[in-house]
Amino acid sequence: MDRIHETFDVGGLHGTSTTVRKGDDVAETDYTGPFTTAYGTYKGQDWRQNENGQTVLDDPDPGLAVADPTTTTVAAITTPVVGYVISVLNKRGHGTREYVDSSTWRVVRRDYVSATATTTIVYDDFRTLAGYTQAWHWTSRDGHPENDEEYRIESIDLAPVSDAEVAIAPPRRSLVDFPRGVASVALPAKEYNRKFYVRVNVGNRGLDFLVDTGAYGIIMDDSIVRELGLKTYGTHSNAANAGRFKSTSAIVPEMKIGDLSLHDVVVDTAPSLGEGDGTTFKAVGLLGFDFIASLVLKLDYEHGTVTALDPDTFTPPADPMLNALDVRLGTGVPITSVTVNGALGERFTIDTGAAGGVLIFDYFARRHPEALVDLSKGFAGPPVQFSGVGGDFDTRRYELASVRVGRVDYQNFIADVVTSSQAYGGNDDGLIGSTFLNLYTLYTDYQNSRLYLVPNGIGRRVMRH
16 A cells, blocks of 8 residues: 655646555546546546546456457567567567566566557666565657656655545536536537537637547647637647647637537647538537537437437437447547457447548458458449548448447448558557448437437438348
8 A cells, every 4th residue: 555656747747646556446646737637446447537527437348359469579688778678569560568677677668569659668766665666767758759758756655545545536527517407408510521510619709610429538720729829738749540740738718519518628739620611611629528428419410410418317219229339438439349240349439520431440450351351342432532630541442241330230331441551550440430320310328338329211221221
């Protein structure tokens, strides 16, 4: 049992943190500039609390899918220490490397290798307290200076720790306020190209935001943040679906969305999003996790409407063709399982902000080449290029015998397999985008880790055939 007090520098911001441990339970609270975040594990349940004060349970994958094969090797080294490097890498060369000092058998460095960067963590200043040895100083570098991090333990307190100190942190506040006595609010929305755009008022500015379940938070175009005169904090570099971009954070004093009110909203910035029709409107923001998790959204693709529902009074829709999807939200986006020609992928993102129907990424394609049998033999359609934050990426179109989402098995289904080598290079299997979702009315019930899909008129006709 202990309390560890640290200082750190991340993205140009100085911060402090306190980590409390009791047995296998742990809770850490970080104070970075004006932002407070927390995360931990309590009785086996991982959790985190974001900058807007929302607590999210981080549920693991079911663990039934085929794992990514890795190869473990051990090699002698003389630098950075005399010892050994233990590498656990997949066929793409992605994974981890641990550098072990043979004189102490301590890990002095770890490399995390991905498609977009190699992050190197170096540990030093090892100290022993109460029979336990650990590093009191470490740095993290990924080749992008804006992401440099440095941590230092300032003190460790061995006083007893109570259960309450390591319990899951309750939400700090309600981010979205409904009018008193109102449980349903029609939002000022428009549907364009199978996506929903909502008018958000910030001060005297009316701005269009894309409703995006694929966004981990609330995002604003950095040019709009500058025009609004908002103070920004820190800088970091993000690896997006097809590239990398720099981002910072800001606090918006007030946002109005129809009759809904939001106050002191922490947002991240991004380069120009490029969403809209190019003439009458342009999206300058994304309404992602922090907004969606505060309520239930009803996205009616058939009628082009968006309705916000109070989660405390929400009742799931009753329909014999209802497809209820269990989702995991620990990363800030809803992730579910999909089966393609009998091959299970447990990490498909439900993404209202993405074009296309079902996109299959390298992580799935690499593990299940046997599932990617094109019934059309190349005639399903020409290669399609999609756009996203970070750039464009290419795909190849397949006609697949079976794609199962939730309880529905779709036959002779058209899907797109991403072929750009740097696009979606992580460990996600794919995404389900707006071309698929527009066959339904979608309800987002994040409090219960559920999405509900009710077929609309078009969807019912498609399913009959």
